[in-house]
Amino acid sequence: MHIQIKDVRKVFEGRGDEKVEALSGIDLTVSENEFVAIVGPSGCGKSTLLEIVAGLTEPSGGEVLIGRDPINGPHPEVGIVFQQESTFPWRTVLENVEFGLEMHGVGKKERRERSLELIELVGLQGFEGRYPGELSGGMRQRVAIARTLVMDPGVLLMDEPFGALDEQTRLILGDELLRIWSRTEATALFITHSIEEATLLSDRVVVMSARPGTTRKVVEVDLERPRDSSVVSTPEFGRLTGEIWEVLREESMKTLKGQERGGS
Numbered sequence: 001m002h003i004q005i006k007d008v009r010k011v012f013e014g015r016g017d018e019k020v021e022a023l024s025g026i027d028l029t030v031s032e033n034e035f036v037a038i039v040g041p042s043g044c045g046k047s048t049l050l051e052i053v054a055g056l057t058e059p060s061g062g063e064v065l066i067g068r069d070p071i072n073g074p075h076p077e078v079g080i081v082f083q084q085e086s087t088f089p090w091r092t093v094l095e096n097v098e099f100g101l102e103m104h105g106v107g108k109k110e111r112r113e114r115s116l117e118l119i120e121l122v123g124l125q126g127f128e129g130r131y132p133g134e135l136s137g138g139m140r141q142r143v144a145i146a147r148t149l150v151m152d153p154g155v156l157l158m159d160e161p162f163g164a165l166d167e168q169t170r171l172i173l174g175d176e177l178l179r180i181w182s183r184t185e186a187t188a189l190f191i192t193h194s195i196e197e198a199t200l201l202s203d204r205v206v207v208m209s210a211r212p213g214t215t216r217k218v219v220e221v222d223l224e225r226p227r228d229s230s231v232v233s234t235p236e237f238g239r240l241t242g243e244i245w246e247v248l249r250e251e252s253m254k255t256l257k258g259q260e261r262g263g264s
Contacts, residue, residue, distance in 0.1 A: 121146070195245055
């Protein structure tokens, strides 16, 4: 399924009559089966945009379509993976992955089979009976990804799912995510602060402006697929990350100067 973001705006109410404009006129289409990453300076509204696409936050203007459906709340074809810890500590890996299927009334045999298949896909076979407290942070994120993918979503939204992990683990899980995504037919929208992560994973990287966030530049990532983290050492990868950083640096400086003025 494709995503259409049409002139989306978001204004938050502040103290008294104060209003904070978070997003201003976002226009973006993510084609079916495409992987698009969004980067931008802190506070530019990246996560807010993802929450609007997910139907968790209402826009102040504009609209979002998933396929032909306007988004006015959570959509059954949309799966979400957040950065924050989201596994249930009292449920095993298998029970965590089964959770969504259980809530949808899927029979025990079918949900067990589907969950075991996803556990194998994310490389956690042998850990089915472990609890989250017995796993590393990277392994817990694999559980969260499996729990989302077991519902077979047409659209996969990810808000810095590897943000709390070290750089080496992020690269390894980036490889795993590419492998898993290539086995699905999901359309992916991925929020990250890492230019390298965005370039490694994506077909296109959207650079957002300083607040109020809007689309500053879209960079086509013309690296051959299938790909893995070995591309990070290539000149073409360096050229792409440099192109993204040139724009992102300018927008980040605007944010920094704005904070300095606000604090003076």
